[in-house]
Amino acid sequence: MSFSNHLNIQTSNNPFHKTLNCPACYVVISRFMDGNETKEILQTLKRSLDGVLLRDRSSLNGLMRQIRQRIRDNQGTDKLVATLTDVHFQSLERAQKRAATKLRFAYPEELPISGRRSDIQKHIEENQVVIVCGTTGSGKTTQLPKIVLEAGAGKTGRIGVTQPRRLAATGMARRVAEEMQTDYGKGVGCQVRFDDQTCDETIVKFMTDGILLAETQRDRQLLQYDCLIIDEAHERSLNIDFTLGYLKNLMKVRPDLKIIISSATLDAESFSGFFDHAPVIEVEGRTYPVEDFFLPPGNDEDLSDHILRAMHRMSDADDQGDVLVFLPGEGDIKDATKKLEGQHWKNTEVLPLFGRLSM
Numbered sequence: 001m002s003f004s005n006h007l008n009i010q011t012s013n014n015p016f017h018k019t020l021n022c023p024a025c026y027v028v029i030s031r032f033m034d035g036n037e038t039k040e041i042l043q044t045l046k047r048s049l050d051g052v053l054l055r056d057r058s059s060l061n062g063l064m065r066q067i068r069q070r071i072r073d074n075q076g077t078d079k080l081v082a083t084l085t086d087v088h089f090q091s092l093e094r095a096q097k098r099a100a101t102k103l104r105f106a107y108p109e110e111l112p113i114s115g116r117r118s119d120i121q122k123h124i125e126e127n128q129v130v131i132v133c134g135t136t137g138s139g140k141t142t143q144l145p146k147i148v149l150e151a152g153a154g155k156t157g158r159i160g161v162t163q164p165r166r167l168a169a170t171g172m173a174r175r176v177a178e179e180m181q182t183d184y185g186k187g188v189g190c191q192v193r194f195d196d197q198t199c200d201e202t203i204v205k206f207m208t209d210g211i212l213l214a215e216t217q218r219d220r221q222l223l224q225y226d227c228l229i230i231d232e233a234h235e236r237s238l239n240i241d242f243t244l245g246y247l248k249n250l251m252k253v254r255p256d257l258k259i260i261i262s263s264a265t266l267d268a269e270s271f272s273g274f275f276d277h278a279p280v281i282e283v284e285g286r287t288y289p290v291e292d293f294f295l296p297p298g299n300d301e302d303l304s305d306h307i308l309r310a311m312h313r314m315s316d317a318d319d320q321g322d323v324l325v326f327l328p329g330e331g332d333i334k335d336a337t338k339k340l341e342g343q344h345w346k347n348t349e350v351l352p353l354f355g356r357l358s359m
Contacts, residue, residue: 038077042067045088053098054157055223056091063087094200099155101201103188104181105146111139112284117147120281124151128251129259129278133268135285140262141172141231142179145188145204148227153258154203157226162209162243164232165355166192173197173206180204209239216246227258233271234263248275303332304339311340330354 042064049057063084070077107114113134123130124147134140145159153159163169173190182188189198190206198205209230216222228247233240247259261271261278268280295310307325314323327333337352 038067038071038081041081041085045084052088052091052095054226055219056087056094058221058223060084060088060091097200098203101182101187101203103146103149103203104179105150106179107143107146108139110286111143112137112286113139113143116281116283117143120144120147121151123279123281124148124153124258124260127279128255128257129261129275131261131263131268131271131275131278131280132283133263133265133280134283135264137286138283140264140283142176144229144231144260144262145176146180148229148258148260149203151258153227155226158202158224159204159227159229160212160222160225161204161206161229161231162212162240163206164209164235164237164240166208167353167357168232169206169208170195170197173204176204176206209237209243213239213242213246221254222250222257226256227260229260229262231262232264233261234265234267244271244274251275302335303327304335307336308339308343311343315345330356 045060046064049060052060063080067077067080067084070080107117113120113132120130120132132140132144141161141163145161148154148159161172163172169192170190173188174184177184177188180188184190185197186199186201188204188206189202191198191211192208193211205225212222212228215224222228230240230243230247233244244261247257250257251259259275261268261275263271268282272278272280295306295313298306298309301309311323325336327336333352333354337350340350
């Protein structure tokens, strides 16, 4: 056997004669092979499966099963073996591309989760499921992908991160790509409905929980991933609950799959109990001084007029900084936006934000 440090493929004039030269194997396929030669090729390729991605191992194993069946039936295997080596070569090439992707690991000291990094990493290494509970501002969404990477995930599959909303998925993906100093869509990518910014080199993939559920229809074992982070699990939407139930059953089939449940509330014990008493790690959030002011009630004014009156009162007290207004639904947001834009304030931009907003 001859081995090389680089992937290299050479084809002779005979279309059924191919040399596959890679770090794990060296295979020569000729037009006429006997069963023993084919079995030797299969054994060589099987030993190299650790070098390919999880999602490719299933198809390679399927092809090898077909070849073994044809050997038992005394049927020709040349074409199938040629297909197998082609698929195997492409798989090794994808794995090498993924391995060549470099990501930067830096943890902002001002984020509370950075101080718990070692503890979280240790729990991920020792457990299949970990619950991370922390309030908004603790840094869970942006820092957990880095921690699971350092815990060994992302080598044979992607790290998937789910978000309930498209805007959050794309925004967080761009932020993490910037922090890890990689191009958005390469080392860190995102997939939402009608928009897929991922490629073979993508290691961390952000997506909506609906995208992950849709993927279970064509990939029941979710072999694309070796770790899944279910973020904002406390929202308990139908998609999130279905996802958690699916993963609970999948754990028996995929003991290698790491699952991180990220929640912003202290209801983490219910998640822990559902996943057979998985460990819970609590991370403190950042707090800032807050003062409460109450606006006196108005006379028969609707919600948008009430907001406008509050804006005038706040502007009289302090005309600097930004204002965030939480409203019950999309219709209220549009009414308030129209009312505020009609004031034509200087140096002011009114930005509506709701779930159905286009990208």
